Amino acid sequence: MHTDLDTDMDMDTETVALCSSSSRQASPLGTPTPEADTTLLKQKPEKLLAELDLSGPPPAPGVPRRRGSMPVPYKHQLRRAQAVDELDWPPQASPSGSSDSLGSGEAALTQKDGVFKVMLVGESGVGKSTLAGTFGGLQGDHAHEMENSEDTYERRIMVDKEEVTLIVYDIWEQGDAGGWLQDHCLQTGDAFLIVFSVTDRRGFSKVPETLLRLRAGRPHHDLPVILVGNKSDLARSREVSLEEGRHLAGTLSCKHIETSAALHHNTRELFEGAVRQIRLRRGRGHAGGQRPEPSSPDGPAPPTRRESLTKKAKRFLANLVPRNAKFFKQRSRSCHDLSVL
Numbered sequence: 287m288h289t290d291l292d293t294d295m296d297m298d299t300e301t302v303a304l305c306s307s308s309s310r311q312a313s314p315l316g317t318p319t320p321e322a323d324t325t326l327l328k329q330k331p332e333k334l335l336a337e338l339d340l341s342g343p344p345p346a347p348g349v350p351r352r353r354g355s356m357p358v359p360y361k362h363q364l365r366r367a368q369a370v371d372e373l374d375w376p377p378q379a380s381p382s383g384s385s386d387s388l389g390s391g392e393a394a395l396t397q398k399d400g401v402f403k404v405m406l407v408g409e410s411g412v413g414k415s416t417l418a419g420t421f422g423g424l425q426g427d428h429a430h431e432m433e434n435s436e437d438t439y440e441r442r443i444m445v446d447k448e449e450v451t452l453i454v455y456d457i458w459e460q461g462d463a464g465g466w467l468q469d470h471c472l473q474t475g476d477a478f479l480i481v482f483s484v485t486d487r488r489g490f491s492k493v494p495e496t497l498l499r500l501r502a503g504r505p506h507h508d509l510p511v512i513l514v515g516n517k518s519d520l521a522r523s524r525e526v527s528l529e530e531g532r533h534l535a536g537t538l539s540c541k542h543i544e545t546s547a548a549l550h551h552n553t554r555e556l557f558e559g560a561v562r563q564i565r566l567r568r569g570r571g572h573a574g575g576q577r578p579e580p581s582s583p584d585g586p587a588p589p590t591r592r593e594s595l596t597k598k599a600k601r602f603l604a605n606l607v608p609r610n611a612k613f614f615k616q617r618s619r620s621c622h623d624l625s626v627l
């Protein structure tokens with residue numbers, strides 16, 4: 287069967303499967319001459335680091351280039367987490383003191399270049415990899431079967447007549463609560479897709495917990511979160527209705543969509559919707575209604591007065607739950623429309 291939906295992501299201009307650990311090679315820096323040493327010392331450390339990063343060998347023909355702003359592949363990250371080389375992986379302290387893994391320079395690039403980073407989050411077996419595969423241009427069960435498949439995909443896609451770079455990460459480890467990897471996901475993602483299977487009520491009941499964890503990890507931001515009821519094609523084994531999914535999304539003040547990664551149903555709407563949700567918040571940030579990301583170039587000025595502990599606690603809680611009933615109603619009415627806030 288070939289429907290319009292089958293062509294979901296096929297029409298896009300470029301697909302790059304990223305993060306093959308083999309594609310990242312050590313950068314031979316060469317042996318600097320004394321003159322070169324002096325020149326190097328005169329430069330600012332940031333510039334030096336940037337140059338070190340750029341000084342790698344040109345990619346071999348046919349090998350996709352990994353973007354500088356990309357995290358290294360999941361497995362590689364785990365190895366690196368145990369022994370981080372300071373020059374290669376400089377810690378980037380954000381003004382808020384959070385462990386934001388993107389330096390301010392990179393955050394600036396993210397905004398300027400129209401790069402949108404989306405994290406797939408959820409229990410095991412709900413279809414995250416299959417969804418990522420549909421985005422990456424893989425068909426059916428293919429993504430799942432590939433033992434060493436890539437877990438990050440980057441594509442240039444058109445959303446509302448504007449070309450953007452969308453990066454989808456399938457690196458979430460549900461059992462890693464509070465771990466380094468989840469923290470990394472939290473700090474890297476611009477939007478989060480909490481995937482559950484409509485055939486699994488137990489998994490559905492864990493969605494609020496996952497959402498609270500996401501919001502607790504980025505308490506100062508209005509995170510774009512979409513609840514994704516996947517496997518909607520499995521009508522006979524359905525345990526969670528469309529209404530229940532929408533109701534939960536309304537209650538938790540996030541968006542909702544049902545997909546079938548197997549049939550490519552609504553997958554395009556999902557990824558485009560994620561881009562729109564990020565855009566809407568970025569637009570609001572620039573308009574002054576939303577606090578910009580602390581690491582953004584036009585980030586918030588340092589507070590003139592220190593906030594009291596009670597105020598801080600209140601703000602933290604306010605970020606976990608919507609403020610009032612009116613807010614609830616406004617959000618719940620449009621939770622299925624991914625093109626509005």
Ligand SMILES: Nc1nc2c(ncn2[C@@H]2O[C@H](COP(=O)(O)OP(=O)(O)OP(=O)(O)O)[C@@H](O)[C@H]2O)c(=O)[nH]1
Pocket residue numbers: 408409410411412413414415416417426427430516517518519520545546547548549
């Ligand atoms: N019928 C149907 N099956 C699906 C759908 N999406 C995924 N599956 C199947 O569900 C199984 C699990 O899918 P995965 O994509 O591996 O799930 P996952 O969430 O990535 O699982 P982990 O890698 O363990 O976290 C696979 O057999 C998929 O083929 C869907 O929309 N419909």
